Structures are given as structure tokens and as C-alpha cells.
Amino acid sequence: MAEFTGESYWLLSAATFIFIIIIFFLAGKRKEPHKLPPGSRGWPLIGDTFAWLNAVSGSHPSSFVEQKIKRYGRIFSCSLLGKWAVVSADPVFNRYIMQNEGKLFQSSYPKSFRDLVGKDGVITVHGDQQRRLHSIASNMMRHDKLKTHFLEDIPVVMLQTLSNFKDAEVVLLQDVCRKVAIHLMVNQLLGVSSESEVDEMSRLFSDFVDGCLSVPMNLPGFTYHKAMKARKEIINRINKTIEKWLQNKAALDTAGNGVLGRLLEEESLPKDSMADFIINLLFAGNETTAKTMLFAVYFLTHCPKAMTQIMEEHERLAGGMLTWQDYKTMDFTQCVIDETLRLGGIAIWLMREAKEDVSYQDYVIPKGCFVVPFLSAVHLDESYYKESRSFNPWRWLDPETQQKRNWRTSPFYCPFGGGTRFCPGAELARLQIALFLHYFVTTYRWTQLKEDRISFFPSARLVNGFKIQLHRRDNDPQRQ
Numbered sequence: 001m002a003e004f005t006g007e008s009y010w011l012l013s014a015a016t017f018i019f020i021i022i023i024f025f026l027a028g029k030r031k032e033p034h035k036l037p038p039g040s041r042g043w044p045l046i047g048d049t050f051a052w053l054n055a056v057s058g059s060h061p062s063s064f065v066e067q068k069i070k071r072y073g074r075i076f077s078c079s080l081l082g083k084w085a086v087v088s089a090d091p092v093f094n095r096y097i098m099q100n101e102g103k104l105f106q107s108s109y110p111k112s113f114r115d116l117v118g119k120d121g122v123i124t125v126h127g128d129q130q131r132r133l134h135s136i137a138s139n140m141m142r143h144d145k146l147k148t149h150f151l152e153d154i155p156v157v158m159l160q161t162l163s164n165f166k167d168a169e170v171v172l173l174q175d176v177c178r179k180v181a182i183h184l185m186v187n188q189l190l191g192v193s194s195e196s197e198v199d200e201m202s203r204l205f206s207d208f209v210d211g212c213l214s215v216p217m218n219l220p221g222f223t224y225h226k227a228m229k230a231r232k233e234i235i236n237r238i239n240k241t242i243e244k245w246l247q248n249k250a251a252l253d254t255a256g257n258g259v260l261g262r263l264l265e266e267e268s269l270p271k272d273s274m275a276d277f278i279i280n281l282l283f284a285g286n287e288t289t290a291k292t293m294l295f296a297v298y299f300l301t302h303c304p305k306a307m308t309q310i311m312e313e314h315e316r317l318a319g320g321m322l323t324w325q326d327y328k329t330m331d332f333t334q335c336v337i338d339e340t341l342r343l344g345g346i347a348i349w350l351m352r353e354a355k356e357d358v359s360y361q362d363y364v365i366p367k368g369c370f371v372v373p374f375l376s377a378v379h380l381d382e383s384y385y386k387e388s389r390s391f392n393p394w395r396w397l398d399p400e401t402q403q404k405r406n407w408r409t410s411p412f413y414c415p416f417g418g419g420t421r422f423c424p425g426a427e428l429a430r431l432q433i434a435l436f437l438h439y440f441v442t443t444y445r446w447t448q449l450k451e452d453r454i455s456f457f458p459s460a461r462l463v464n465g466f467k468i469q470l471h472r473r474d475n476d477p478q479r480q
Contacts, residue, residue: 035364037086039068039077047079065089065377075363085370086363089377091384091411093360097352097373098418102127105371107421108353112216112224116208116231117283118276122424130420133277136267137424140259146431147324150188154432155321157183157193158439167472170449172465174294177436178202181290184432185282189259190241201237204230205286212283234282235275242274281425288346289429291461293436295344296336298466299391300441301448306393310336311441318442322435333434335393338405340433341415343391344454348376350417375414384412445471 042048052064065087068076074090088094097105106126117123122133141150161180165171182202186192192201211227218225238260245264260278263269269277300307313332350373358365365371380388384404385395395401404412408422416423423429446468455463 035362036077036084036366036369037075037363038072041079041084045082047082049080049082052078052080065374069377075361080370080372083368083370084366085372086365087372087374089374089381091378094373094375094378094414095411095418096360097371098350098414098421101352101419101421102130104355104358105352106355108351108370110213110216112214112227113212115216115224116212116227117280118231120270120273120276121280122277123280123284134420134424136263136269136277137281139266140262141425141428143427146427150428150431151322151324151327153187154184154435155439157187158435160193160195162439162443165444165470165472168469170467170469173297173468174290174462174465177290177293177297178206178286180293180436181286181432182282184289185285189278189281189285190238191261192241201234204234205282208234209283209287231279234279238275238278239271242271284423285425285429288423289432291346292337292340292344292429292433294462294466295454296340296433296437297440297446298452298454298462299340299343300336301446301468303391306336306391307441310437314438314442317438322438327431327434330434330438332393333437334430335396336437337430337433338396338407338413338415339391339393341407342379342385342413343389345376345379345415347415347417349374375417378412378414443473445473447471 040048042051048064054064068078068087069089075086075088075093077084077086079085088097101107107124109124114124119125120129120133122130122137125133158180161183162176179198179202182205183198186198186201192198207226207230209227211224211230214223214227216224218228241260242264245261259281260274263274263277300310309332313330317326317329352371352373354365354367354369354371356367358371378384382388385401396405404410407413407415407426408418416426416429449467449469450464452462452464452466455461
């Protein structure tokens with residue numbers, strides 16, 4: 001029997017170790033059928049998280065994606081927040097993800113966001129409940145209601161909010177747009193028009209929104225704690241409005257009590273679900289509308305030709321209450337809105353999670369993997385939009401671009417998402433933005449006082465709030 005020397009022992013041990021590693025590797029390959037899109041995990045533990053956050057905090061959030069696309073293609077994998085993620089700048093795959101919401105993919109949000117918007121809100125629920133709540137929200141904002149309830153209320157709120165500024169007053173337009181948006185949403189959802197109540201809801205909602213992407217520490221001094229207190233107070237106010245409506249149901253006009261009144265009249269939701277439903281609509285309508293109003297004025301300020309054309313379109317409508325027919329003739333205004341949403345849309349990317357192993361092309365995306373349709377990367381892609389970083393509302397009049405313009409179905413233009421989570425208030429938001437531009441440009445001229453830039457993280461905003469000096473047009477000698 002041969003004897004083992006020390007050297008042969010170590011050689012045998014090394015060979016055994018290598019053999020075991022190979023067996024585990026091959027076993028792993030057999031058990032792991034997933035073939036992720038090409039990519040890399042980046043740094044240990046943190047992966048690409050810091051690179052991602054750094055990219056989306058800049059003026060062009062697709063820079064991170066552009067670098068990856070050059071190396072790996074339009075669909076790639078990376079490591080975000082400690083787990084694998086598949087990021088897509090491919091319009092066809094993005095649409096596939098959105099169309100398969102609830103089937104192959106489901107929405108995925110941070111804990112702080114889920115806690116604040118509520119477990120029974122249309123943004124966070126899944127499956128049949130999500131479809132039901134989405135249907136209710138869509139019903140509340142049908143075209144016939146836009147033409148009656150909303151078109152009657154919006155001008156009153158606009159004039160009430162925008163008529164208070166003095167000639168030569170200096171304002172942060174960001175604050176003005178937030179006040180207009182929250183006033184609109186509180187009025188239309190709850191039927192509230194009192195200036196003091198609107199101001200209080202605005203303050204509460206500001207605290208609420210600040211906590212949506214915060215560290216979920218419910219202790220005094222933390223943003224999350226302050227936001228949860230604001231949520232509790234907002235729910236109290238919603239519940240008081242519900243009680244008031246129920247007690248005076250016979251005496252109150254449903255149409256005059258906002259969406260909540262119509263909701264109580266037409267639907268049967270539990271009280272807790274009702275509060276979460278209204279909070280979701282407040283959140284979605286307030287943030288997106290306010291920022292699109294702000295960006296539209298910002299882009300117009302830096303494009304005198306567009307400013308002149310939109311002024312001409314609205315001056316012919318000035319002097320009376322607007323009708324639905326007036327709104328439908330605002331062709332250039334619609335181009336401005338579309339271009340603002342393309343360049344500065346609030347839905348920069350969506351966060352989804354694979355519900356099961358998903359096969360797409362040659363890839364297999366494992367269950368639990370993050371899937372990120374990066375919508376703005378498509379909106380800012382030179383392959384789809386010439387001079388994509390430039391504000392050019394006339395591009396939407398070009399026959400080639402018009403084919404991409406249908407924001408309900410186009411994979412190239414998705415400012416309101418898609419699939420079963422398509423924004424139910426899209427038409428209402430566009431109406432609000434168009435009427436805001438009408439009353440703002442026909443009431444004021446303005447001068448920018450400080451340079452500004454767009455930041456997209458944690459949410460799209462103008463860093464300095466767009467500081468301007470207002471000049472009332474009724475004091476303009478050229479108009480007298």
C-alpha cells in the first residue's frame with residue numbers, strides 16, 4: 001500500500017477541494033436557470049446604488065443608463081439597494097412590463113412610501129382591489145365630469161389663488177404652483193374652498209410628501225415621524241368631511257362636495273379605505289400637477305418664441321370664463337404640455353418586482369428581482385427625439401413625432417405610466433395645467449431673478465424654486 005507523503009496529501013486535498021467547488025458550481029448552474037441581461041454588480045454590497053443616485057440627482061437622469069447602454073445594451077442588469085435589478089431603456093420592453101402589471105410584475109415601493117400613502121390606496125394595492133379602486137378613480141374623472149364639475153371649479157380656484165399678488169412682487173414660483181395644485185385638489189376632492197383650510201392642508205401635505213422617501217424611523221425629530229403625524233391629521237380632516245356629508249346628506253348637493261361627495265353617493269368603500277383612497281388622489285394630483293406647471297413656465301421663460309406663441313393663443317381667449325370648446329382649441333398649449341412632460345416628467349422611472357420567473361427574449365428574470373422601466377431614458381433618447389435635450393414644443397406638430405404622441409398607447413411616450421396603473425387623472429391634470437397657463441400668462445409678465453437648474457432626486461424640482469418678479473399685465477402700458 002503506497003504511503004502518502006505530506007506533499008501528496010496536500011495535492012490530494014487541493015484536488016478534492018477543487019472537485020467539490022466544481023460540483024457545487026455545476027449543481028448551482030443546474031438549479032439556477034436564470035439568464036439575466038448583461039451587466040455587473042458594481043461595488044460589493046452597495047452595487048450601483050450610489051452611481052444610480054448620483055445620476056438621477058443631476059440635470060439629465062438618464063446619464064447612468066446611457067453609460068450602461070453603451071456597454072451592455074438597452075436592457076441591462078445591475079445591483080440596486082442590495083439586490084439584482086433589471087433596468088430597461090427599451091420602449092417595447094417597458095410597455096411589456098406595464099401591460100403585465102399584476103400578472104408577471106407588481107409595483108414595489110419603500111416602506112416609508114407604503115406607510116404614508118396607505119395600505120388601501122390605489123397606488124399600493126395589488127390584484128382585484130387595485131383594479132377596482134383604479135376603476136372608481138377613472139369613473140370620478142370621466143370626460144363628462146371634466147366638462148361640468150371640474151371645468152366650473154378650476155377657473156374659480158385659479159383666479160382666487162393667482163389674483164392676490166401685487167405688481168412687482170417677488171415670488172418662488174414653486175410655492176405658487178404648489179398652492180394652486182393643493183387648492184385645486186382639496187377643492188375638487190373634498191369640496192373645501194376656505195383659504196385658511198387650504199393653507200393648513202398645504203402645510204400638512206408638505207410634511208406628508210417630505211416623508212415619502214425618508215428613513216422609516218417613527219421617532220421625534222425624524223422626517224418620517226413628522227410625516228406620519230401629518231397623515232393622521234389629514235385622515236382626521238377627511239373623516240370629519242365624511243361625517244358632515246353623511247349627517248347632512250339630504251341637504252347637501254353632491255356635485256358641490258367634490259369627488260368625496262360623489263364617491264360617498266355612488267360607491268361603497270369602507271371608511272378606512274375611503275381615507276386612503278382620497279390621500280392617494282391628493283398625493284398623485286398635487287405633486288405631478290404642481291411640478292408640471294412649474295416646469296412649463298420655466299421652459300417657456302427660456303424660449304421666447306414659444307412664449308410669444310402661447311401668449312397669442314391665450315390672449316384671444318382672455319376676458320371671460322373658459323368653455324370646453326375653448327380648451328379644445330389650445331393646440332399649441334397642448335404641445336407645450338407634452339414637451340414639458342417629455343423633458344421634465346415626474347414619472348422618471350417605475351419600480352416593479354417580478355412575481356415569478358419571467359422569460360423575455362433570451363433572458364430569464366428571476367422571481368423577486370427589481371425591474372425598472374426607465375421612462376425618461378426613452379423620452380431623452382436621440383434615436384427617438386432629435387435634439388432630445390432641447391425644449392421644442394413644435395416637434396409634436398411633426399407627422400413623424402405625432403405617431404409617438406398618444407400617451408395612452410405609445411411605448412415611446414409614457415408620462416402617465418401605462419397598463420392597469422395608467423394614471424386615472426391624466427386628463428384632469430392636463431386640463432388643470434392648460435388653465436393654469438392661461439390665467440398665469442394672461443395675468444402676469446415676469447422676470448427671472450436667479451439662475452436655476454432641474455434636479456430629479458428625490459423628486460423632480462427646480463433647485464432654487466424658480467425665483468421671479470411678477471408684473472401685472474393690467475398695469476402694462478402696452479395693453480392699455
